[in-house]
Amino acid sequence: xxxxxxxxxxxxxxxxxxxxxxxxxxxxxxxxxxxxxxxxxxxxxxxxxxxxxxxxxxxxxxxxxxxxxxx
Amino acid sequence: xxxxxxxxxxxxxxxxxxxxxxxxxxxxxxxxxxxxxxxxxxxxxxxxxxxxxxxxxxxxxxxxxxxxxxx
DNA sequence: CTCCAATGTCAAAAATATTTGACATCAGTG
DNA sequence: CACTGATGTCAAATATTTTTGACATTGGAG
Numbered sequence: 181x182x183x184x185x186x187x188x189x190x191x192x193x194x195x196x197x198x199x200x201x202x203x204x205x206x207x208x209x210x211x212x213x214x215x216x217x218x219x220x221x222x223x224x225x226x227x228x229x230x231x232x233x234x235x236x237x238x239x240x241x242x243x244x245x246x247x248x249x250x251x
Numbered sequence: 252x253x254x255x256x257x258x259x260x261x262x263x264x265x266x267x268x269x270x271x272x273x274x275x276x277x278x279x280x281x282x283x284x285x286x287x288x289x290x291x292x293x294x295x296x297x298x299x300x301x302x303x304x305x306x307x308x309x310x311x312x313x314x315x316x317x318x319x320x321x322x
Numbered sequence: 323c324t325c326c327a328a329t330g331t332c333a334a335a336a337a338t339a340t341t342t343g344a345c346a347t348c349a350g351t352g
Numbered sequence: 353c354a355c356t357g358a359t360g361t362c363a364a365a366t367a368t369t370t371t372t373g374a375c376a377t378t379g380g381a382g
Contacts (some may be wrong), residue, residue, distance in 0.1 A: 184297055198358065210340055214360070221339060224368080226255055226293040229316035239311060242296035269328065280371055285330070292369060295338080 186243045187218045191235050207235045258312045260288045262306050283296045 192202055201215075203210045208227060216223050216231070223231075232239040263273055270288075274281045279298060287294050287302070294302075303310040 184300065185330070187293045200358080210359090211342080212340055215339080218360090222295050222297040224293050225296050225299045226316070227316060227339090229255065233316070233318070239316075240309060243296060244312075245297070245304070247304070271328080281329090282372080283370055286370080289330090295369070298370090 183247060184219065184222045184243055185218070186216065188213070188231060188235070188242055191242060192217075195235070199228050202231070202234060206230045236243070254318060255290065255293045255314055255316055257287065257290070259284070259302060259313055261305070262313060263288075266306070273302070273305060273319070276300045 182207070188202075197205075199210050203213045206213070206227065207230060212223070212227070216222060216227075224231045227237055228243055232242050235242060259273075263270070268276075270281050270284045275282045277284070277298065278301060283294070283298070286292060288297075299314055300310055303313050306313060
């Protein structure tokens, strides 16, 4: 469901990291990165933590929960 | 798998909330609460956000990621 | 002691996330 | 133009999370 937003794409751009690179560093597939960037579903907490860690920011800086949002 | 810790049980105790109550307010099953409290698996980001919200704290205050932890 | 609420366990089914693989598009480069 | 890297899409298989339901244990209250 889509009540979570994220700034991964933007952050990735700023850092000039490719989807593939991020995926590799996080330890998931490029498909997963794509799905997350496009809010296709909400990732596991562990994956989210890893992404934030690779991007070097606290989790809440790349993922936000808005109860009242579809997308 | 289990690289994530949480203080849900403690926070629940402080607030004198029951597993069932937390589950209801979060919108999941008691089983899910139990599983999370016991680190049986890492919940979805959405569930984690809701739990934090119900407990009235930022996500990172009830869930911590420690890359080097089995549990 | 009896009863009840809260917690825990087990296992199977259902739902959701993640992987794998194949292929399409688009922009830039030689 | 031909080629390549980055992104996107689709679908099926696999893995993980969540639900459902049934039952055990413990501690407190009446």
